[in-house]
Amino acid sequence: MNTDTLNGTATNVGGKLKETLGGAIGDTSLQSEGAADQxxxxxxxxVGQARDAVEDSIRPVLDYVRQFSKERPFxxxxxxxxxxxxVINTLRGK
Structure with a gap:
């Protein structure tokens, strides 16, 4: 879990509180602000969950490539x- 996931969760909870409080006191601007925060x-x-998923799937591949490079440099x-x-030939259109 990264900081984006944690901050997003905290912002979402804060938005729910604002929306609920705005509804309780009849303040529509506070309700709207809470919905926007949510x-x-x-x-x-x-975004944080997507970043975690990418890192979890890419990390083993990078570790394997590093280990392969150490064991067989040539x-x-x-x-x-x-x-x-x-890649060069692909970019040149061949």
């Missing part, structure tokens, strides 16, 4: 060279 908090929480350099040539 939306912002939900978006921030979703093979890793050859693979990187071939991939580099492939």
């Amino acid at each position: 939306l912002g908090g939900t978006i921030q929480k979703s 093979t890793a350099a050859a693979v990187a060279g071939v991939l580099g040539i492939a």
Whole structure:
């Protein structure tokens, strides 16, 4: 769980409190502000969850590549060279 997820959750809860308080005292601007805070908090929480999901799926691949590069430096350099040539040819349109 990262800071975006935590901050988004806190903003969402604060927005719910504002909306509830605004409804209780009849302040429509406070209600609207609370609803906007909830939306912002939900978006921030979703960004944090997406970041966690990407990191969880990419981290093992990066660890494997690092380990492979340490164990077989010449093979890793050859693979990187071939991939580099492939990218250059793709960008040139071949």
